[in-house]
Amino acid sequence: MSEMTQQRGRSDPAVTGETLVEVKELKKYYGGQGLLADPPVKAVDGVSFTIQRGETLGLVGESGCGKTTLGRTLVQLENATEGSVEFDGTDITELSGKRLKEWRRNAQIVFQDPESSLNDRMTIGEIVREPLDVHEVGSPRERREKVKDLLAQVGLQPEHYYRYPHQFSGGQRQRIGIARALALEPEFVVLDEPVSALDTSVQAKILNLLEDLQDEYDLTYLFIAHDLSAVRHICDRVAVMYLGKIMELGLTEELYTDPANPYTHSLLSAIPVPDPTVDRERITLPGTPPSPRDPPTGCQFTTRCPAKIRPDDYQDLDPDTWIAIEQFREVIRERSRIDLSVRNRIRRQMGRFSRFDDIDEAVRDLFDDDVSDEVMDHIEQAAEHVKAGYPTRAREYMGEQFDSVCDTTRPELYPVSDTNRLSYCHRHAEEYDGVDATISRRSHGE
Numbered sequence: 001m002s003e004m005t006q007q008r009g010r011s012d013p014a015v016t017g018e019t020l021v022e023v024k025e026l027k028k029y030y031g032g033q034g035l036l037a038d039p040p041v042k043a044v045d046g047v048s049f050t051i052q053r054g055e056t057l058g059l060v061g062e063s064g065c066g067k068t069t070l071g072r073t074l075v076q077l078e079n080a081t082e083g084s085v086e087f088d089g090t091d092i093t094e095l096s097g098k099r100l101k102e103w104r105r106n107a108q109i110v111f112q113d114p115e116s117s118l119n120d121r122m123t124i125g126e127i128v129r130e131p132l133d134v135h136e137v138g139s140p141r142e143r144r145e146k147v148k149d150l151l152a153q154v155g156l157q158p159e160h161y162y163r164y165p166h167q168f169s170g171g172q173r174q175r176i177g178i179a180r181a182l183a184l185e186p187e188f189v190v191l192d193e194p195v196s197a198l199d200t201s202v203q204a205k206i207l208n209l210l211e212d213l214q215d216e217y218d219l220t221y222l223f224i225a226h227d228l229s230a231v232r233h234i235c236d237r238v239a240v241m242y243l244g245k246i247m248e249l250g251l252t253e254e255l256y257t258d259p260a261n262p263y264t265h266s267l268l269s270a271i272p273v274p275d276p277t278v279d280r281e282r283i284t285l286p287g288t289p290p291s292p293r294d295p296p297t298g299c300q301f302t303t304r305c306p307a308k309i310r311p312d313d314y315q316d317l318d319p320d321t322w323i324a325i326e327q328f329r330e331v332i333r334e335r336s337r338i339d340l341s342v343r344n345r346i347r348r349q350m351g352r353f354s355r356f357d358d359i360d361e362a363v364r365d366l367f368d369d370d371v372s373d374e375v376m377d378h379i380e381q382a383a384e385h386v387k388a389g390y391p392t393r394a395r396e397y398m399g400e401q402f403d404s405v406c407d408t409t410r411p412e413l414y415p416v417s418d419t420n421r422l423s424y425c426h427r428h429a430e431e432y433d434g435v436d437a438t439i440s441r442r443s444h445g446e
């Protein structure tokens with residue numbers, strides 16, 4: 001992607017320093033209502049940040065961490081469960097009816113998949129014109145002219161007006177999606193993985209188009225992507241998200257060259273480094289993210305963190321045993337998640353629940369003979385609870401033995417640079433060793 005090497009950043013004159021969007025303690029939960037319901041999915045679980053007028057804020061994180069939900073909640077395609085989204089000082093989560101419809105003109109979204117986001121039964125003209133029709137902007141003739149201008153703006157021809165989406169390539173379809181999003185002259189646009197579904201060669205062209213349009217119309221972007229490499233060249237600042245929470249937020253270049261949060265470290269270490277003189281520890285994240293129905297009580301990243309703080313009683317335990325303990329805890333969590341559902345509790349009372357019999361195999365798999373008797377006693381005790389049908393008790397027992405502050409307490413957001421970069425990690429508190437030193441030590445097996 002040679003066209004994508006130009007860097008934006010702090011000196012970008014488009015960024016004004018004036019706040020356009022202010023998000024405070026925003027939460028979006030799905031489900032969870034009703035007597036027999038499972039716990040809610042905590043897709044966005046308390047995030048706060050601002051977006052400045054004219055800036056591009058990147059939002060990155062693994063699939064399922066809540067990026068799309070956050071983007072959709074910012075433009076009110078989803079109702080917030082808690083918290084506020086202020087847009088030019090107005091809390092838009094409180095708007096409804098006519099005022100909400102009026103506000104919607106200001107904030108639009110470009111979807112990831114141009115294959116499915118365009119209605120194949122409408123012409124390109126109708127698709128791009130639809131928002132103008134809904135908001136009754138100008139006369140029909142003026143709308144038609146406006147659409148033709150928009151098509152030209154995004155690099156399409158006026159004669160495309162009467163064609164249908166299936167006649168276009170993926171890149172062209174995304175241009176159509178962008179034209180539609182811009183029809184009402186919004187100030188703020190959420191770009192939800194706008195190029196992920198496109199060929200690499202087309203990606204650069206669409207990104208350049210988005211940048212040109214931003215300059216021309218003073219647009220403010222939230223740019224959602226699942227990997228960090230895609231956002232480096234286009235974003236002024238980046239927010240890194242994990243399991244509904246923002247783990248780190250700061251200026252793009254700074255965050256890439258000197259990541260503060262262990263999760264940012266992990267994401268970055270997955271990107272190949274072209275320069276062999278750059279010494280970066282490779283981190284392979286163990287396990288999978290916990291379910292957003294049942295996130296950890298402490299830091300969201302605690303179950304996979306390469307810099308997790310260990311409890312004082314077990315400072316001497318070797319790294320492999322720690323990994324085995326975390327994995328065993330994940331097995332138990334999985335069991336207790338099954339246990340959490342009311343329906344399963346009823347089934348167990350009726351003697352029809354028997355998913356707890358392979359725990360011995362997990363113990364054999366994860367722990368070898370080198371593990372100390374003390375640790376093994378605890379593991380076996382927990383396994384006994386699971387076998388008796390009480391995985392939640394097993395989970396609590398493991399917590400009593402092996403929990404550290406990372407498991408029990410939500411971290412604060414610490415400032416980690418003089419440019420107001422923030423990172424959500426207990427290790428930034430004075431009493432603990434730093435993140436870099438810990439990751440480096442552990443990756444050398446110490």
Ligand SMILES: Nc1ncnc2c1ncn2[C@@H]1O[C@H](COP(=O)(O)OP(=O)(O)OP(=O)(O)O)[C@@H](O)[C@H]1O
Binds near residue numbers: 065066069070292
């Ligand atoms: N309408 C919904 N009802 C219930 N759960 C939902 C709904 N939409 C999203 N979720 C859940 O919320 C969590 C966050 O999903 P979201 O799509 O926001 O993540 P994402 O980071 O954008 O993932 P991806 O990159 O795969 O799009 C996931 O666990 C998802 O299954």
